[in-house]
Amino acid sequence: GQSLEQPSEVTAVEGAIVQINCTYQTSGFYGLSWYQQHDGGAPTFLSYNALDGLEETGRFSSFLSRSDSYGYLLLQELQMKDSASYFCAGISGYSTLTFGKGTMLLVSP
Amino acid sequence: DAGITQSPRHKVTETGTPVTLRCHQTENHRYMYWYRQDPGHGLRLIHYSYGVKDTDKGEVSDGYSVSRSKTEDFLLTLESATSSQTSVYFCAISESQQGPQETQYFGPGTRLLVL
Numbered sequence: 001g002q003s004l005e006q007p008s009e010v011t012a013v014e015g016a017i018v019q020i021n022c023t024y025q026t027s028g029f030y031g032l033s034w035y036q037q038h039d040g041g042a043p044t045f046l047s048y049n050a051l052d053g054l055e056e057t058g059r060f061s062s063f064l065s066r067s068d069s070y071g072y073l074l075l076q077e078l079q080m081k082d083s084a085s086y087f088c089a090g091i092s093g094y095s096t097l098t099f100g101k102g103t104m105l106l107v108s109p
Numbered sequence: 110d111a112g113i114t115q116s117p118r119h120k121v122t123e124t125g126t127p128v129t130l131r132c133h134q135t136e137n138h139r140y141m142y143w144y145r146q147d148p149g150h151g152l153r154l155i156h157y158s159y160g161v162k163d164t165d166k167g168e169v170s171d172g173y174s175v176s177r178s179k180t181e182d183f184l185l186t187l188e189s190a191t192s193s194q195t196s197v198y199f200c201a202i203s204e205s206q207q208g209p210q211e212t213q214y215f216g217p218g219t220r221l222l223v224l
Binding site for chain 2: 030031033041042043044045048050087089091095096097098099100101102
């Protein structure tokens, strides 16, 4: 099985940069995904890292280090609309995701 | 828009009654998933399907059954609802036909309250 740990809450101000960390313990690990969920809404896919290194998608970047069983999501130029919950999710057995418990990001003016 | 709908969107039921939630997709994708989301637990996989009549259990499958008689529909049934099954239920699909299913698209969710 898998378990993923991430902070429960992170706060930041508009325009800042914030990093949300995720550590995992897993067997059969294929990669790490990140999802965003606004309050009351459905989770939406942000990024996926299958290999070590940094993946950049606009203001969001995601990083994976397999040797350290660690990844992070980096959000730059924070906007108020980025206030949401962010979930890391590990892929195991090819077909299923195991989600962390989520990090609530609060962006203040 | 991944073309996923869930019905009903809200339901209140009583303990001991059967409940069926429906997930419908318009994209003909192979993989479909049912999750529940509870405060402090994130998203937890209940069951998933990798084709018509092909299903498997997830992390929290006790008390739930699923069926997939056609590609577009994936049904989740609570045979005898309990208060512990009060939750928000999300259906998801994956676009990949094979390989890691890392990108999943979620439906709008069903809020279920069991009294």
